[in-house]
Amino acid sequence: MQTADKLEFERFCELPLSPTTHQALEALGFDKLTPIQAQILPHTLAGQDAIGQAQTGTGKTATFLITLIEALHARPFAKDETRYLAEPRAVILAPTRELAQQIFTDCREFIKFSKLYALCMTGGADFEKQEAQLYRRPLDILIATPGRLIDWVGRGKLFLDRTEVLVLDEADRMLDMGFIPDVKRIISKMPPNTHRQSLLFSATFNTDVMNLAYRWLYRPTFVEIMPESRTNKNIKQQFYLLTEKQKFVAIKQFLAQADVKKTIIFANRKDQVKRLYDNLRRHVQVAMLSGDVAQSKRERYLQQFKDGDVKVLVATDVAGRGIHVDDVSHVINYTLPDLPDDYVHRIGRTGRAGQTGVAISLVGENDAFNLPALEQHLDTKFCLMQFESDNQA
DSSP states (O other), rough: EEEOOOOOOBBGGSSSHHHHHHHHHHHHHHHHOOHHHHHHHHHHHTOOOOEEEEETSSSHHHHHHHEEEEHHSSSSSTSSSSSOOOSSEEEEEEHHHHHHHHHHHHHHSTTSSSSSEEEEOOOOSSSHHHHHHHHHHHOOOOEOOOHHHHHHTTTTTTOOOTTTEEEEHHHHHHHHHHOOHHHHHHHTOOOGGGGSSSEEEOOOOOOOHHHHHHHHHSSEEEEEESSSSOTTTOOOEEEEEOOOOGGGHHHHHHTTTTTTTEEEOSSHHHHHHHHHHHHHHTTTTEEEOTTTTOOHHHHHHHHHHHHSSOEEEOOOOGGGGGGOOEEEEEEESSSOOOHHHHHHHHHTTTTTTOOEEEEEEOOOTTTTHHHHHHHHHHHHOOOEEEOOOOOOO
């Protein structure tokens, strides 16, 4: 594995991209490259495999979308060359439905001036509707969750033997969620790694992730973008000690504050999310995201939150993985997550795009034992405040 060289480009206009991609980037207002884009794109645009280690919000989605779009533009089909339906040229695998949908939304913006055709396939969506989209025209880019993709391949409806580019996003999360056997089966249906370009992105790298990278990628370039601190300095972190019974009172009190705009409340379990939703809906406009909510409703709820029709979103970690909304003012941890990385991800939903944000964690007797590991992970000592009710919540 080779480490990427120093930066070669600073702005998108300097990159050797196709006219339609430059047009899309200009329409999106993209100007300066982020560090990971500047370090990886010179290699991936030359056709090399790459591994990127970077936190959410660093520009990795644009990095792999630009790479695969340019790879497809560089190898256009001749007019007399036969193309078959249900044979994607590029495949992007994401661990959750929401993340896959977010990538698809971004992808459509990047290809809007080109003739490329992209689809998103996730669990919970209607098979017949997806099949109609699949057979509408030759498919260029497929964004999918592993389980649904396995379904289509197993039904003999989708074929991966013509895959030219493979992207694995949030590989560490796919490992945590048990998707690796599915991913192995998917990759076994593709050309060997010497006959496709492969990109792997992960926020963290352990031995398991590195072993997968070595197996699935061919002589990859490795780029590591480490943040100055694990958490965004624009996010004010507050920790309150309180009893489990006080938690709902505390949430109502915090939501009533004048500076609270859009808020995401995270809980560890689906039943906690449902209970919070049922209680909060009597007081505020609220939506929920969890594995128990139908995919069509999840998409609708997330869009309502993005549009500002709903100000409060209650979610589990899995469902909250693809939430990229720039104007979230507050994140509330109803329960502290079991994994420190999940805490970093949760609070990263606020303070995006240069804005400031507030992360409030409610520490009760059932989750206080997660604090030491979190402090060690972030190499800091939290100031714990005693929650005091204002008697008006």
